[in-house]
Amino acid sequence: MKSGLVSILCGLLFGAGLVVSDMINPARVLAFLDVAGAWDPSLALVLGGALIPSSLAYLIRRRMAAPFVATRFDVPTARTIDLRLITGAALFGVGWGVVGLCPGPAVAALTTGRWQILLFVAAMVGGMALFRVLHDRQAGG
Amino acid sequence: MSASSLEWWYPLGGGLLIGLSAGLYLLFNGRVTGISGMASVALGLARASSRLLPTLFLAGLLIGTLIATEWLRRPSIQVTSALPLLIVGGLLVGYGTRLGAGCTSGHGVCGLARLSPRSLAATGTFMVMAGITVFLMRHAFGATA
Numbered sequence: 001m002k003s004g005l006v007s008i009l010c011g012l013l014f015g016a017g018l019v020v021s022d023m024i025n026p027a028r029v030l031a032f033l034d035v036a037g038a039w040d041p042s043l044a045l046v047l048g049g050a051l052i053p054s055s056l057a058y059l060i061r062r063r064m065a066a067p068f069v070a071t072r073f074d075v076p077t078a079r080t081i082d083l084r085l086i087t088g089a090a091l092f093g094v095g096w097g098v099v100g101l102c103p104g105p106a107v108a109a110l111t112t113g114r115w116q117i118l119l120f121v122a123a124m125v126g127g128m129a130l131f132r133v134l135h136d137r138q139a140g141g
Numbered sequence: 142m143s144a145s146s147l148e149w150w151y152p153l154g155g156g157l158l159i160g161l162s163a164g165l166y167l168l169f170n171g172r173v174t175g176i177s178g179m180a181s182v183a184l185g186l187a188r189a190s191s192r193l194l195p196t197l198f199l200a201g202l203l204i205g206t207l208i209a210t211e212w213l214r215r216p217s218i219q220v221t222s223a224l225p226l227l228i229v230g231g232l233l234v235g236y237g238t239r240l241g242a243g244c245t246s247g248h249g250v251c252g253l254a255r256l257s258p259r260s261l262a263a264t265g266t267f268m269v270m271a272g273i274t275v276f277l278m279r280h281a282f283g284a285t286a
Contacts, residue, residue: 002169003169003170003194004193004194004197006165006166006169006170007166007170007193007194007195007197007198007201008197008198008200008201008204009165009201010162010163010165010166010169010170010174010198010201011162011197011198011199011200011201011202011203011204011205012201012202012204012205012208013158013159013161013162013165013205014158014159014162014163014174014176014198014201014202014205014246015201015202015203015204015205015206015207015208015209016155016158016205016206016208016209016213017155017156017157017158017159017160017161017162018155018159018202018206018209019155019205019206019209019210019213019214019216020151020154020155020158020209020213020214021151021152021154021155021156021158021159022144022147022151022152022155022214022216023152023155023159024206024216024218025144025216025217025218025219026218026219026220026221026222027144027219027220027221028144028147030221030275031144033271033272033274033275034272034275034276034279035272035276036276036279036280037279037280040144040147042147042149042151042152043152045149045152045153045156046152046153046155046156046159047156047249047250047253048153048156049152049153049154049155049156049157049159049160050156050157050159050160050163050249050250051156051160051250051253051254052156052157052160053157053160053161053163053164054160054163054164054167054250054251054254055160055254055255056164057163057164057165057167057168057254058164058167058254058255060168061167061168064168066171067167067168067169067170067171068168068169069169069170070169070170070171070172071171072171073167073171073172074171074172074173074190075167075171075172075173075255076173076242076252076257076259078259079257079258079259080259081258081259081262084240084241085241085242085259085262085263086241086262086263086266087237087240087241088236088237088238088239088240088241088242088263089237089241089248089262089263089264089266089267089270090237090241090266090267090270091233091236091237091240091241092233092234092237092238092241092244092267092270093237093266093267093268093269093270093271093273093274094233094237094270094271094274095229095230095231095232095233095234095235095237096230096234096245096267096270096271096274097270097271097272097273097274097275097278098222098226098229098230098233098274098278099220099222099226099227099230099231099234100220100221100222101220101230101231101234102176102234102238102244102245102246103176103177103180103234103238103244103245103246104176104202104244104245104246106231106234107176107180107199107202107203108202108203108206109206109218110203111203111206111207111210112218114218114220116220116222116227117218117220119224119227119228119231120220120227120228120230120231120234121231122231123227123228123229123230123231123232123235124180124231124232124234124235125180125184125186125235126231126232126235127231127232127233127234127235127236127237127239128177128180128181128184128186128187128235128236128238128239129186129235130232130235130236131186131235131236131239131240132181132186132187132239135239135240136187136239
């Protein structure tokens with residue numbers, strides 16, 4: 001119950017952050033990625049700004065046995081850098097550079113109802129489903 | 142097409158909101174705010190201990206976007222990609238984030254904050270690859286403006 005409320009509240013903050021920062025605008029993202037063109041550095045401020053509270057939270061977490069409203073921390077612990085990680089990140093990077101949308105802003109931009117966004121998100125879900133079919137099946141669930 | 146100039150406090154303020162979201166979600170719910178992971182769990186395309194929490198987070202994200210658009214700032218959302226590129230880009234983002242176990246939020250905001258070596262490697266990789274892609278499309282081939 002409480003954790004559900006926290007989820008909604010954090011989602012609200014995240015969505016507002018995407019709008020205020022203009023990360024929701026693919027043209028802004030592409031201008032940031034276009035280092036050789038008229039470079040727009042503003043998205044470095046988004047990541048830098050985001051890392052301030054989130055780093056603080058991860059520091060505070062070290063002193064906590066459990067989260068405030070959940071029974072345990074459920075944070076990734078893997079440390080091995082493998083080919084799968086790098087290949088996935090590289091493919092994601094190409095897709096991000098092609099359109100200027102990553103998953104968060106893509107979901108947020110659904111609120112515009114624009115066909116380009118709907119098509120992109122449908123293809124993105126298709127990509128996730130493809131991964132599920134190709135790699136994740138034997139794991140069940 | 143280029144985006145209009147933006148006062149510096151918008152990206153900084155928006156970044157702080159995103160980081161606050163990630164930080165509170167960690168301290169209260171004990172989880173990482175990775176949107177690609179949450180989306181695939183919410184849609185039943187990945188397993189997790191809870192399907193409800195990511196679903197509620199994404200619902201909140203949509204509502205927060207609407208509220209902020211109404212009250213804080215009205216963004217102009219400029220999509221310049223042609224139809225085939227939208228499909229190819231979407232497929233690559235969906236498949237790549239699952240294979241690489243994270244996107245800009247999971248690896249970028251949460252992973253870098255806890256100094257995860259995997260997230261550092263992933264973030265460096267997708268940033269560089271995105272930069273190369275934009276360079277090739279804009280300056281080498283000139284596909285889009």
